[in-house]
Amino acid sequence: QVQLVESGGGLVQTGGSLRLSCAASGRFYSSYAMGWFRQAPGKEREFVAAITWSRSTYYADSVKGRFTVSRDNAKNTVNLQMNSLKPEDTAVYYCKAELTALTYWGKGTLVTVSS
Numbered sequence: 001q002v003q004l005v006e007s008g009g010g011l012v013q014t015g016g017s018l019r020l021s022c023a024a025s026g027r028f029y030s031s032y033a034m035g036w037f038r039q040a041p042g043k044e045r046e047f048v049a050a051i052t053w054s055r056s057t058y059y060a061d062s063v064k065g066r067f068t069v070s071r072d073n074a075k076n077t078v079n080l081q082m083n084s085l086k087p088e089d090t091a092v093y094y095c096k097a098e099l100t101a102l103t104y105w106g107k108g109t110l111v112t113v114s115s
Contacts, residue, residue, distance in 0.1 A: 002026045002104040004095045009109030012085055016113070020080040022095030022106060030073040032099045036080050038091035038111075048093070049080060062088075085113045 008020040022034070035050035049069040050058045057069050068081040078095065090113045095106040 002028045002032075002097055002102075004097060004104055004106035006093065006095050006106045006109040009093060009111045011112045011114065014086060014113060014115050016085050017081070017083045018085065018111060020082065020093055020095075020109060020111070022078045022080075024076040024078070024097060028076055028097065029099070032097045032102075034069075034071055034078040035096040035098070036069060036078075037094045037096060038089075039094070039108075040088075040091040043091075045094070051078065082111070085111075087113050087115045089113050 003025045005023045006020060008018060010018065012018050031053045033050060033052050036048040037045050038048050039045040047060050048063055049067055051069045051071050055071065059067060066084045071078040090111060092108040092110050094108045097104045
């Protein structure tokens with residue numbers, strides 16, 4: 001099995017930056033596609049960003065140009081650099097690992113952006 005632990009969440013002012021990290025352990029391989037999702041209070045969980053084993057990246061329109069996803073296969077980590085944060089970015093951010101039928105989720109880290 002794979003264990004995912006997010007870190008880096010916290011309180012930040014509008015326009016500020018945060019860097020989230022997801023550390024993977026267990027039977028984790030670089031072939032897993034990694035993604036970031038978020039869920040705001042009262043809303044459904046939504047896609048934020050993803051990165052494949054070959055480091056191809058994908059972003060939701062709402063975060064393009066502001067967020068950057070990356071991975072370090074040697075350290076088994078995936079990161080999400082968040083810049084120019086807005087109150088609308090406030091949510092619990094979840095890390096996801098996926099390979100064919102295998103899917104794993106972290107427990108999330110809370111990001112709060114104050115106005």
